[in-house]
Amino acid sequence: TNAYNAGASGVVIYNNVPGAISGTLGNGFTLDIPVTSVTDTVGQQLAATADLVLRLKTDTFRGIATTYNVLAESRRGNPNNVVMVGAHLDSVNAGPGIQDNGSGSAAILEVAEQMAKVKPRNKVRFALWGAEEANLVGSTYYVNNLSADERSRIALYLNFDMIGSPNHVFFIYDGDDSDAEGAGPGPAGSAEIEKTFEAYYDLKHLPFKGTDFSGRSDYGPFIAVGIPSGGLFTGAEGIKTADEVALWGGTAGQQYDPCYHLACDTYDNINLSAYDVNVDAVAFATLRYAMSTKDVNGIKGKGNFPSLNGVPSTPGSANDSGLHDEPVAE
Ligand SMILES: [Zn+2]
Incomplete structure (x- = not known):
């Protein structure tokens, strides 16, 4: 605006x-x-050029665009105790967004397909959000357009955004703020969701770590209205430390995802073994809460799901073969 007011024809x-x-x-x-x-290099050259004549041609679009959320839910299950599972389907303009967030979208799509074999106790609703990268547009629209009644029927929300980073750490959203970092704890029940994911990695004998429950992805609008939430993350532009390399391997001093929001965020930008672990984690948590949300909101479920606070037992027993070994009640 300053440049425009000063008579500039381009900036x-x-x-x-x-x-x-x-x-x-x-x-x-x-x-x-x-x-x-x-x-900065080009800018300094331009600034240092006496009597510079610069021709500037830009090709831009500015306007209202249409985007979509895709929602699907189980036919069966208690409609008054809905378990929601979401991932954003859009990418930034700069790249194809396979890690961010094809990884989360594909994971919940696969889990949704496998859930066709399950008769869930609770209604399970899957959401592929639009326009997350434009500031959580799709999920915000969804949450803001729920009636008070509809909102109160949502037991919890699970979010999966970037779960196969090439230089990964197994991060779990810090729902109980045990790390005392950044944002505070999530709504009541978020701590229990975090424990469910912790129990999964414990069963797999894999290390995990908290990540600030900042509201930076599509769970933000959910926790803003008090819906307990949780989810996984394997890192974006943050830099991996030597301590983290000792636990998860990879390269210290490098971004968890060096192709974060870049054109190189392609299929090759996925760590397939980390991704495999996390797709099973999506299935583990989704199936568990499809059957019972007792630990989160006290509503009794069904099925043979033991408490995760004690000795680990049946769910997802420690072999690595994935979805088909998850317990299916009935
Ligand atoms: Zn994302």
Whole structure:
């Protein structure tokens, strides 16, 4: 706006640190003026060129776009105690988004297909969200358009966003704020969901770690209205530490996902063995809560699901063969 008011016919913004810049002009930008960005090196060259004549041509779209949430739910199960499982289906414009978030979307799609064999005690509702990357648009719309009645029937929400990072850590959303980092604890019941995922990794004899329950993905709108939530994450732009490499392998000093929000977020950007572990975790938690949400909201379920607070037993016994070995009540 300053440049426009000063009579500029175009604006080049350059980075003040090395590398490319990826900013936005924000929702409120309405001026009819081309704006682009360059690296600090190019910017300094331009700024240092006397009598510079710069031709600027931009090709942009600005307007209202349509996006969709895809929802599917089990025919069976208690409609007054709904278990929701979600992942965002969109990617950023820069890349195909296979890790972020094809990984979460494909996982819940597979679990939904396998759930066709199950008669759930609770209604299970799967959601593939649109426009997460544009600030949680799809999930926010969904939650904000629930009636108070519909909202009160949702027992809990599980979120899966980036669960197969190439330089992974097995992160669980820190629902009980035991790490005392960043945001506080989630709504009552979120701590129990975190314990369910902890129990899964314990059964697999795999290490896990909390990650701040910041509301940065589609569970944000759910916890904002008090719905207990939880989920998994294998890391994005954060840097892996030497301590983490000791536990999970990989490369210290490198991003958990070096292709985060980039064109290289392709199929090759998935750590298939970490992903395999986590797809089973999605199945484990979904099936458990499909049968009983007692630990989260006190509503009695059915099936032979022992408490996870004691000695681990039946569910997902420690072999690694995946979905078909999960307990199926009835
Ligand atoms: Zn994502």
